[in-house]
Amino acid sequence: MAEVMPAAADSLAAPQPLIPGAVDGAVTGWWRSPAGIAVARFVTALVLALIGFAIVLLLQGRNPVDAYTNMFSVTLGTAFGRSEVVVKAIPLMLCALAVALPARVGLVNVGGEGQLYLGAWLASGVALTFTDLSIWVLLPLMLVASIVGGGLWALVPAVLRAKGWLNETISTLLLNYVAVLLVQFFVFGAWKDPKSANFPQSPQFVAAARLPTFGAERIHAGLIFALVAVAVMFFILRQTRWGFEMRAIGGNPEAARRAGIRIGTYIVLALVIGGALAGIAGFGEVSAIQGRLRPEISPGYGFIGFLVSWLAGHNPLLVVVMSLLLGVLTASGDSLQISQHLPFASVNLLMALTLVMVLVLRGRAQEATR
Amino acid sequence: MTWATVLSFIQGVASGAIRSGASIFYAALGEVIVQRAGIVNLGLEGCMLVGACAGFIVASRTGNPYVALLVAAVAGGAFNLVLGLLVITRRANQLASGLTLLFLAYGLTSILGADYVGKRINGLQQLSIPLLVDIPVVGPVLFQGDVLWFTMLPAAGCVWWLLYRTRWGLSLRTVGESRVVAYASGLSPRSLQYQALFIGGLLGGVGGAQLSLSYARVWIEQMTAGRGFIAVALVIFASWHPVRAIAGGLLFGGAIAFQLQLQARNASVSPFLLDMLPYVLTIAVLLIWGRNRQYQMPQGLSSVFEGTD
Numbered sequence: 260m261a262e263v264m265p266a267a268a269d270s271l272a273a274p275q276p277l278i279p280g281a282v283d284g285a286v287t288g289w290w291r292s293p294a295g296i297a298v299a300r301f302v303t304a305l306v307l308a309l310i311g312f313a314i315v316l317l318l319q320g321r322n323p324v325d326a327y328t329n330m331f332s333v334t335l336g337t338a339f340g341r342s343e344v345v346v347k348a349i350p351l352m353l354c355a356l357a358v359a360l361p362a363r364v365g366l367v368n369v370g371g372e373g374q375l376y377l378g379a380w381l382a383s384g385v386a387l388t389f390t391d392l393s394i395w396v397l398l399p400l401m402l403v404a405s406i407v408g409g410g411l412w413a414l415v416p417a418v419l420r421a422k423g424w425l426n427e428t429i430s431t432l433l434l435n436y437v438a439v440l441l442v443q444f445f446v447f448g449a450w451k452d453p454k455s456a457n458f459p460q461s462p463q464f465v466a467a468a469r470l471p472t473f474g475a476e477r478i479h480a481g482l483i484f485a486l487v488a489v490a491v492m493f494f495i496l497r498q499t500r501w502g503f504e505m506r507a508i509g510g511n512p513e514a515a516r517r518a519g520i521r522i523g524t525y526i527v528l529a530l531v532i533g534g535a536l537a538g539i540a541g542f543g544e545v546s547a548i549q550g551r552l553r554p555e556i557s558p559g560y561g562f563i564g565f566l567v568s569w570l571a572g573h574n575p576l577l578v579v580v581m582s583l584l585l586g587v588l589t590a591s592g593d594s595l596q597i598s599q600h601l602p603f604a605s606v607n608l609l610m611a612l613t614l615v616m617v618l619v620l621r622g623r624a625q626e627a628t629r
Numbered sequence: 630m631t632w633a634t635v636l637s638f639i640q641g642v643a644s645g646a647i648r649s650g651a652s653i654f655y656a657a658l659g660e661v662i663v664q665r666a667g668i669v670n671l672g673l674e675g676c677m678l679v680g681a682c683a684g685f686i687v688a689s690r691t692g693n694p695y696v697a698l699l700v701a702a703v704a705g706g707a708f709n710l711v712l713g714l715l716v717i718t719r720r721a722n723q724l725a726s727g728l729t730l731l732f733l734a735y736g737l738t739s740i741l742g743a744d745y746v747g748k749r750i751n752g753l754q755q756l757s758i759p760l761l762v763d764i765p766v767v768g769p770v771l772f773q774g775d776v777l778w779f780t781m782l783p784a785a786g787c788v789w790w791l792l793y794r795t796r797w798g799l800s801l802r803t804v805g806e807s808r809v810v811a812y813a814s815g816l817s818p819r820s821l822q823y824q825a826l827f828i829g830g831l832l833g834g835v836g837g838a839q840l841s842l843s844y845a846r847v848w849i850e851q852m853t854a855g856r857g858f859i860a861v862a863l864v865i866f867a868s869w870h871p872v873r874a875i876a877g878g879l880l881f882g883g884a885i886a887f888q889l890q891l892q893a894r895n896a897s898v899s900p901f902l903l904d905m906l907p908y909v910l911t912i913a914v915l916l917i918w919g920r921n922r923q924y925q926m927p928q929g930l931s932s933v934f935e936g937t938d
Contacts, residue, residue: 319740367724424920426934428724432858433908444901569725602743604850608736614729618721
C-alpha cells in the first residue's frame with residue numbers, strides 16, 4: 260500500500276544502526292531515544308500481559324502471586340532452572356531465525372514446527388541406520404540430515420510461493436500437521452522400539468549419536484549452532500549485498516523486481532535456509548535432549564519461535580534476548596502444571612498476551628523499522 | 630465386497646461428510662465476509678476453538694445446547710474483535726496478528742476448559758423431516774441431522790443476500806477492494822471492518838460449537854486440529870463466494886469422513902497416513918483451483934498475501 264513506501268525507502272537509504280535510534284540516543288539520553296522508547300514499550304507490554312494473565316488465574320480461583328513466585332523461583336532461582344531456560348532457548352532461537360530470515364523478504368513462515376519435526380525425523384533415521392559409525396562421522400551426518408529434512412519441508416512452500424501459485428503462510432501451516440503425523444507413523448510403526456511396549460518411541464540412540472552437553476546440565480552443543488546462526492545472519496543482513504537486496508524485496512517487491520533483483524531465488528533460499536535452521540533445532544532435541552525419536556519432542560518450539568521473531572522485530576540479536584525470555588515462560592509451563600494444576604498449554608496465554616500487547620503498543624509505526 | 634457393504638460405506642461417507650464438514654463450512658462462511666472486507670483472519674482457528682470451548686462449558690453448566698450455541702457464537706464474535714483492535718485500529722500485520730490470537734485461544738481455552746475434559750453433555754438433538762427421511766438411501770443422509778445441518782443452506786443464502794443484495798454488503802465489498810476508495814466515497818472502513826469481523830466471528834464460533842456440541846460432544850484441548858486453517862484456504866477455493874463454501878465444506882468433510890470410514894473398517898492403510906489426507910487435499914485443491922481464483926480476489930487482500938501490507 261502506498262503509505263508504506265516512505266518508510267520502506269527510508270530503511271533502504273542508510274544501513275540501520277544496531278538498535279534503531281541508538282545514534283540519536285547518545286545526544287538526548289537513552290530513555291528518550293527510539294531504543295529507550297522501544298524498551299519502555301516492551302516492559303509495559305510485559306507488565307500488562309502479566310497482569311492480564313493474573314486476572315485469568317484469579318478468575319480460575321488460583322493465587323497469581325503464588326503462581327508467579329513459583330514460576331520464577333523454579334526457573335530463575337536455581338542453577339538448574341537457569342540452565343533449563345537456556346535449554347529451551349536453543350530451539351527457540353533456531354525456530355525464530357527460521358521465521359526472521361523469510362520475514363526479511365516479506366514471507367510469513369509458520370512452518371517451523373513441521374520443519375523441526377522433519378529435521379528430527381531424518382536425523383533420527385541416520386542415527387538408527389548407521390549405528391556403528393564413530394561420533395565424528397555420525398553427528399555431522401545427522402546434522403546434514405536435519406538440514407536436508409527441514410530444508411526440503413520448506414522447499415515445497417517456497418517453490419509454490421515463488422511461482423506465485425500458493426501463499427506460503429497457508430501451505431507451511433498445513434504442512435505442520437502432516438509432519439507430526441509422519442513422525443507418528445514411524446514411531447508407531449517401522450521405528451518403534453520393541454522394548455517399549457506401550458510408549459510410541461524409537462529405540463535409544465547409540466552413544467555416538469548423542470550431541471555432547473556442557474557439564475552436568477542439559478545445555479548442549481546446539482547452543483553453538485544457534486549462536487553461530489545468529490551471528491552469520493546478523494552479518495549477512497547488515498554487511499552484504501544479499502542483506503540489502505532482501506530488505507529491498509521486503510520493502511517493495513515490485514521496485515526490487517524492476518531493479519533487477521531475482522526475487523524468486525531469494526524467496527526460495529530464505530525459506531529453505533529458514534527451514535534448515537528449524538531442522539537443526541529438531542536434531543538438537545532428538546540427539547541431545549531425548550536420545551530417541553518421540554512424537555512429543557517439541558512443546559511447540561516452532562510456534563513459540565514465531566512469537567519470538569515477531570517480538571524481536573526479526574532482528575537476529577534481539578532474537579537471542581527474546582528466546583531467553585520466552586525460554587523462561589516455556590520452562591515455567593511445567594511449574595504451572597505442577598503447582599497450579601493448570602494445563603501446560605496455559606503458558607501459551609501468557610506468551611500470546613505479551614505479543615498482543617506489543618502489537619497494540621507498537622502498531623504500524625515501528626513495523627517498517629525492522 | 631458385497632453391494633450392501635459398498636452402499637453402507639458410501640452412506641457413511643456421505644453422512645459423515647455433512648457432520649464433519651459443517652464446522653468447516655460455518656467457519657469458512659464467516660471468513661468469506663471477513664475477507665470480503667479486506668482482512669485475512671488466520672486467528673479463525675482460535676475463534677473456532679473459543680466457540681467450541683465456550684459452547685461446551687455452557688452446555689455442561691446449563692444442559693441446554695441451544696443456549697450454548699448462542700453463547701459460542703457471541704464468544705467467537707467477541708474474540709474476533711480483539712483481532713480488529715490489532716489490525717484495524719493499530720494496523721499491525723494481519724497474518725502475524727491472526728496467529729498471535731490463535732496462541733491466545735490455545736492458552737485461554739486450555740485453562741478455561743481444563744475442568745471440563747472428560748465431561749459429558751447433552752449435544753444438539755438429531756432432528757428429521759417426517760416422510761422425507763423415509764426415502765431409501767438418500768433420506769437418512771439428507772433429511773436427518775441436527776439444527777446446524779438444516780441451517781447450512783439458509784445461512785449461506787443469508788450471507789449471499791447480505792453481501793450482494795444490501796447496501797451494507799456493497800459498502801463492505803468496496804472496503805475490501807480499496808479502503809482508500811471506500812473512505813473517499815464517504816464510507817467508514819474501520820467501522821465496516823469491525824462489523825465484518827464480528828459477524829465472521831459469530832459464524833466461526835458456531836463452527837467451533839458444531840465440533841464440541843454435535844460432532845465430538847466432548848471437550849479436548851486444541852480439538853479444532855487445523856480446521857480453521859482449512860476454512861481459510863477454502864475461502865480461496867470458494868472464490869470468496871458464500872454459496873460455493875458449501876461445496877468446499879462438504880468436500881473436506883468428505884475427505885475426513887472417507888478416512889474415518891476406512892479406519893472403522895480396519896483398512897490396511899496406517900491411520901496416521903489417512904489423517905494427513907485433509908491437509909494434503911487442501912494444498913492440492915488450492916494448487917489446482919486456487920491459481921485461477923487469484924483474479925477474483927478482493928484487491929485489498931493481495932497486499933496481505935504478497936507480504937507488502
